[in-house]
Amino acid sequence: MEQAEKPREPSAMSRSTAIAYAIGLPLSLLELIFLPAGTIAWRPGWIFLAVLFLGFGTSALVLARVNPIIYRARSRFQAGTKSWDKALLAVILPAMAAVLPVAALDAGRFHWSTVPAWAVLLGYIGVVVGIAVTGWAQAVNPFFEPGVRIQSERHQRVISIGPYRFVRHPGYIAALLLFFGMALALGSFWALGPAALAAVLLVLRTCWEDRLLRAELPGYNDYSNRVRWRLVPGVW
Template sequence: MIAKLVLQTFVWFGVMGALMFGSAGTLHWAAAWVYIVVMVGLSLTMGVALARRDPGLMNERLRLPIQKTQSAADKILLSILLLGIFGWLALMGLDVRFGWSAVPVWVQAIGALVLLVGIWICYLTMLENSFAAPVVKIQDERGQRVITTGPYSYVRHPMYAGAILYFAGTALLLGSWWGLASVLVFIVLLAIRTFIEEKALRAGLRGYDDYA
């Protein structure tokens, strides 16, 4: 499992780096290097900790983003979301290449903090919810139940709240106002996915109606 985590982490951020630096037309992009190094480090550190604490969840999160048991609507939306992320990274690279944005260093620093807060919220969510799979499905084989504690005592979908902060923080850290504006697209996509997930949970997870 750890070997798979390491491989997927380096492949994922390798692709992200290729998109960013390729579209920027240069490797001299300090903020992008900071982003990649920090994200690889956090992904591996938190991934190893999660694998030791909750191997069942880690196994779910290492599976492919498109699965047989996943609803058709979620397959389509998740595909759009992934393509959107790739396009978003390329857009921010083009922003750097052509100098469209002038983001002060102190704003980039704030972006880094927002990014870290978003990741921390996502991590707390996974610590609290052993069923936080990356796809929308009911995990009957793992005895899925309604989680109402931790971040879930404040908001129904804390992972999405953390993801929005992650997107916004990343755009600011990378110094792209265009990237920040594009976060609105992700907010809309996540709102639609929330609707898809709510429908699945209400239909298939006992007790969710009472929580919702």
């Protein structure tokens, strides 16, 4: 009997790339927030960064214990990522990043909008819940990659535990919470504009990815019949 081929996991990130990420990401966040704000002393920016680093730092420590392969899976776009997904991400990612400088220009420098305290608190709740949900999804799903493709070399299978018991794309609802939560947490209604653009394209991505999985991932049709909702239970 012919032995089944072993799954081929993605290669680890090089040490230099890991160092570049570790240094570059915090510096980029500082630039995106404090340069538009016009001052390094903008207190809401520091509070926001503290919450962000605490949330994602805690998530990273948990993932390192329960699903360390996720760091390889998410380290880069893998071969076979769909061209339509790359095109969508070419707009989604800049729109998501634009939330920060637009919010900083608004709330930190020009004060175009006045966001009540309850809405800021709601924003922080969205950020924290978004981090928790995406961390939960990554903890149970080793195939949680940044690009849309069928991971045949990894023997991709349907994941139906954790948050996948309730919706088929929990990582996307987490992203939506983060998009809008970041804008409100930084105290800006204007930043809801790029958040909304990123959200619309992410919903489109959900539809197209779902269609791909139904057509090409064994067992996904049965799973989608059991778990009817893509993003929000009882809604869609």
